[in-house]
């Protein structure tokens with residue numbers, strides 16, 4: 001179990017890395033970081049996304065966070081925006097996050113079975 005200070009430090013680090021990825025981008029990913037999103041594993045999803053975007057050299061993709069969107073039971077939520085198209089993935093875990101980067105962001109394939117219905 002991590003101490004409160006360790007969790008605060010982790011949050012600050014993640015926020016700094018996420019800020020560095022914000023800006024003018026045609027492609028963006030937003031992770032819902034409300035209370036239930038964090039409780040459901042949103043921080044771990046963000047960590048995987050940061051690593052995957054770095055590994056795949058997808059510097060054109062912005063990674064941001066949103067607050068609660070009122071879908072507790074479907075957290076963690078991840079929104080992928082490419083131009084005018086917006087897709088919301090639900091119940092995203094670390095493996096799904098990697099797949100979304102590789103299939104949706106890199107190949108343009110929307111993984112319909114993981115999206116909000």
Ligand code: FES
Nearest residue numbers: 036068070071072
């Ligand atoms: S905190 Fe769960 S839907 Fe808002």
